[in-house]
Amino acid sequence: xxxxxxTRCTICVENCPVYKVEPRFPGPKQAGPDAQRFRLxxxxxxxxxxxxxxxxxxxxxxxxxxxDVADIILKAQLKYGRExxxxxxxxxxxxxxxxxxxxxxxxxxxxRASDWPLTKSVLGLFGVSRELDLPEFxxxxxxxxxxxxxxxxxVVFFTGCHLAFNRPDIGRKVRDLLxxxxxxxxxxxQTCCGLPALGNGDLDIARKxxxxxxxxxxxxxxxxxxxxxxxxxxxxxxxxxxxxxLDVPGGRKIAENTYNVYAYLFPLLQAEAEGGPLxxxxxxxxxxxxxxxxxxxxxxxxxxxxxxxxxLTCSILDDNCCGLAGTYGFKKRNxxxxxxxxxxxxxxxxxxxxxxxxxxxGACRMQLSHYALMPALDPAEIITQAMANTPKRSRAGSGIxxxxxxxxxxxxxxx
Amino acid sequence: xxxxxxxxxxxxxxxxxxxxxGAGLKTAIISRGDPVCCLSTxxxxxxxxxxxxxxxxxxxxxGHPYRLVGKRGIEDGLRMLKDIMASSPIPYTGTxxxxxxxxxxxxxxxxxxxxxxxxxxxxxxxxxxxxVISFAGLKDFYPSYITSRLxxxxxxxxxxxxxxxxxxxxxxxxxxxxDEFCSxxxxxxxxxxxxxxxxxxxxxxxxxxxxxxxSRIGRTLFEIPTLPPSLPGMRLFRTLKTAFQERGGxxxxxxxxxxxxIRGATVEAVTLAASGRPTRVxxxxxxxxxxxxxxxxxxxxxxxxxxxxxxxAVRVPGARKDWFLHDFFMxxxxxxxxxxxxxxxxxxxxxxxxNLFVCGSILANxxxxxxxxxxxxxxxTGLKAARQCERxxx
Numbered sequence: 001x002x003x004x005x006x007t008r009c010t011i012c013v014e015n016c017p018v019y020k021v022e023p024r025f026p027g028p029k030q031a032g033p034d035a036q037r038f039r040l041x042x043x044x045x046x047x048x049x050x051x052x053x054x055x056x057x058x059x060x061x062x063x064x065x066x067x068d069v070a071d072i073i074l075k076a077q078l079k080y081g082r083e084x085x086x087x088x089x090x091x092x093x094x095x096x097x098x099x100x101x102x103x104x105x106x107x108x109x110x111x112r113a114s115d116w117p118l119t120k121s122v123l124g125l126f127g128v129s130r131e132l133d134l135p136e137f138x139x140x141x142x143x144x145x146x147x148x149x150x151x152x153x154x155v156v157f158f159t160g161c162h163l164a165f166n167r168p169d170i171g172r173k174v175r176d177l178l179x180x181x182x183x184x185x186x187x188x189x190q191t192c193c194g195l196p197a198l199g200n201g202d203l204d205i206a207r208k209x210x211x212x213x214x215x216x217x218x219x220x221x222x223x224x225x226x227x228x229x230x231x232x233x234x235x236x237x238x239x240x241x242x243x244x245x246l247d248v249p250g251g252r253k254i255a256e257n258t259y260n261v262y263a264y265l266f267p268l269l270q271a272e273a274e275g276g277p278l279x280x281x282x283x284x285x286x287x288x289x290x291x292x293x294x295x296x297x298x299x300x301x302x303x304x305x306x307x308x309x310x311x312l313t314c315s316i317l318d319d320n321c322c323g324l325a326g327t328y329g330f331k332k333r334n335x336x337x338x339x340x341x342x343x344x345x346x347x348x349x350x351x352x353x354x355x356x357x358x359x360x361x362g363a364c365r366m367q368l369s370h371y372a373l374m375p376a377l378d379p380a381e382i383i384t385q386a387m388a389n390t391p392k393r394s395r396a397g398s399g400i401x402x403x404x405x406x407x408x409x410x411x412x413x414x415x
Numbered sequence: 416x417x418x419x420x421x422x423x424x425x426x427x428x429x430x431x432x433x434x435x436x437g438a439g440l441k442t443a444i445i446s447r448g449d450p451v452c453c454l455s456t457x458x459x460x461x462x463x464x465x466x467x468x469x470x471x472x473x474x475x476x477x478g479h480p481y482r483l484v485g486k487r488g489i490e491d492g493l494r495m496l497k498d499i500m501a502s503s504p505i506p507y508t509g510t511x512x513x514x515x516x517x518x519x520x521x522x523x524x525x526x527x528x529x530x531x532x533x534x535x536x537x538x539x540x541x542x543x544x545x546x547v548i549s550f551a552g553l554k555d556f557y558p559s560y561i562t563s564r565l566x567x568x569x570x571x572x573x574x575x576x577x578x579x580x581x582x583x584x585x586x587x588x589x590x591x592x593x594d595e596f597c598s599x600x601x602x603x604x605x606x607x608x609x610x611x612x613x614x615x616x617x618x619x620x621x622x623x624x625x626x627x628x629x630s631r632i633g634r635t636l637f638e639i640p641t642l643p644p645s646l647p648g649m650r651l652f653r654t655l656k657t658a659f660q661e662r663g664g665x666x667x668x669x670x671x672x673x674x675x676x677i678r679g680a681t682v683e684a685v686t687l688a689a690s691g692r693p694t695r696v697x698x699x700x701x702x703x704x705x706x707x708x709x710x711x712x713x714x715x716x717x718x719x720x721x722x723x724x725x726x727x728a729v730r731v732p733g734a735r736k737d738w739f740l741h742d743f744f745m746x747x748x749x750x751x752x753x754x755x756x757x758x759x760x761x762x763x764x765x766x767x768x769x770n771l772f773v774c775g776s777i778l779a780n781x782x783x784x785x786x787x788x789x790x791x792x793x794x795x796t797g798l799k800a801a802r803q804c805e806r807x808x809x
Binding site: 009010011013014015016019020021023027060061062063064065066238239240243244254255256257258294295296297298299300303304307315316318319340344347348351 | 447582619653667709
């Protein structure tokens with residue numbers, strides 16, 4: 001639906017996280033359909049404020065008339081980006097993939113360097129916020145180590161940059177889960193999905209990334225592979241933007257053959273559980289739903305898997321954007337918006353009284369663990385740990401998640 | 416495979432879904448966008464044909480959804496809502512035995528039945544002096560509408576540094592801001608009487624915020640619902656949605672239904688259009704709660720009125736020339752009677768589908784504007800349809 005179908009009902013405004021904390025943003029109704037009537041292609045954009053939109057897409061999801069509010073705003077952002085010089089931070093974040101790759105290769109040095117006051121000041125000059133620590137790089141990233149595993153249904157795992165370079169341990173858990181349920185998993189060489197570039201107003205770079213991935217993914221799909229993603233923002237880009245605004249060859253085919261990893265795993269794990277519980281884990285979760293998972297319109301698949309775990313309770317929180325929105329909150333100009341939204345989302349997490357917060361998105365996890373002062377885990381960590389606690393399965397739980405969960409359980413016992 | 420798929424996440428769909436999920440059935444809501452409930456005052460209108468709500472019951476036509484539900488069913492719906500809200504931070508006040516009046520932002524009074532606790536003290540506010548508090552630059556709320564209409568009133572403005580109801584609500588959830596506001600309010604001279612404020616006292620705990628202000632200034636305080644965006648409407652919707660999720664319910668947001676699968680007399684699945692692969696949702700039973708024209712549950716063309724999901728037969732009040740009236744908002748506009756007719760089990764009348772139930776403002780003969788029965792009818796018919804559905808499944 002186009003901007004002309006907007007009835008000005010303001011439901012999108014009610015759902016906009018930025019509007020309620022950033023007075024310079026006029027809200028999705030005005031930034032989207034209202035302003036669209038005045039945007040003419042040959043005229044240079046003057047709506048600088050359009051960049052305050054964090055592209056959480058809540059406006060579009062909430063629109064009762066199906067107006068593509070977020071897409072209208074994204075196009076305006078890209079047009080603005082094309083016609084004006086972008087700040088250095090935008091260039092930096094659009095190319096986040098290359099920096100991730102470099103950082104990962106130089107991991108020990110890069111991690112130490114990101115703590116140096118000098119680095120922080122330099123990044124500050126570029127317009128990078130210092131509120132949140134930059135994610136730590138891992139040397140043994142997903143490009144190293146085992147990239148093929150299991151036999152059975154053929155699956156390509158699109159890992160996304162965060163799992164690849166910052167949290168390869170979660171990536172390996174996803175890989176192992178897929179392999180253990182009868183999938184032949186491959187993690188071919190891949191690049192950034194393109195979303196950070198879109199979010200920073202650079203369609204050309206986004207398209208460059210997307211074309212590379214699309215060529216790889218369609219090759220696998222033609223050989224009978226399904227594509228799965230764990231990062232819900234990469235997922236939304238593959239499903240929505242590859243055939244949409246990025247318009248890459250094979251985009252439609254990719255969107256039709258791509259699955260959320262937990263939606264993909266659900267029937268497989270259900271079969272494995274044979275009607276009984278999948279595993280045991282005495283834990284209460286606050287499940288923060290990433291905006292982009294909500295926007296996918298597939299329900300909350302990991303929550304369905306959590307229901308099969310004995311001892312686990314889960315409060316669903318889907319009303320708040322965490323405020324980080326990928327690279328949005330790492331920019332100085334958005335720092336205050338991001339901080340206030342982070343505090344609101346973190347308060348909602350704390351209000352549940354849960355032991356830990358879970359989210360499918362790496363950015364949400366960084367933001368929420370920072371503001372809620374508690375560990376933030378990926379659904380894969382919960383599922384793996386619960387399955388490891390079941391005697392008939394000898395798979396060992398491991399890594400960060402296990403340590404966190406053990407601490408929580410020790411605290412519970414002593415309380 | 417789900418037990419029940421509820422199509423539409425508004426008041427009636429949520430009511431049905433909460434009941435079914437609470438009964439242990441695996442239930443999902445499919446919602447294309449947020450419901451108009453989010454734009455409402457959050458108050459529950461039951462029936463206003465003069466006097467108490469049920470005084471008008473006898474005057475309703477035979478085919479009105481309330482007549483199909485019965486007085487007991489209407490009461491059950493209200494009780495269910497009050498129970499849910501009572502365990503939330505926003506309890507509701509009122510009973511089916513009386514209607515009440517609340518002050519509107521244009522200084523008129525609106526008749527309703529159940530109100531959020533934050534509007535409780537609106538009842539009877541014209542009996543004493545009323546001081547309206549508003550905010551510098553706040554759009555769509557002009558205290559002079561009230562002070563020019565009502566004799567014993569005055570107003571003051573607070574500069575909160577933001578100019579929208581949503582931004583104000585976010586600020587009222589910060590203790591520092593609340594303190595600042597309270598000390599300002601204590602410092603201004605207000606003649607003895609009540610204090611009213613537009614509905615901006617936070618999204619999550621407005622009652623707690625109101626009580627804190629009230630106790631710190633030693634005055635009775637209440638909220639006035641605003642034009643959309645409407646905090647009270649959002650609070651009601653979000654509380655009900657959370658209640659559904661707490662009962663294990665699942666929500667599919669944002670995508671319209673592109674096709675339905677029917678075999679014989681059974682609806683087997685619906686398919687949601689999505690970017691990429693469509694999502695197929697299977698269920699043993701389906702509840703249609705897609706609302707009226709505004710929500711897209713009914714769609715009018717030049718020749719007829721259609722129901723877009725199942726293409727059910729729609730009752731229309733005669734030929735098109737007969738439903739034309741100059742004033743669309745005139746109570747009793749014939750088009751208000753359009754909708755889906757149902758039998759006593761809330762299945763669509765004249766349809767052979769056995770596992771499809773219909774509830775809410777899509778129902779025929781409801782005439783919501785004339786009878787002022789919006790949310791009340793959504794609750795009553797939502798619960799009724801859910802019970803019928805439960806009976807079929809269990």
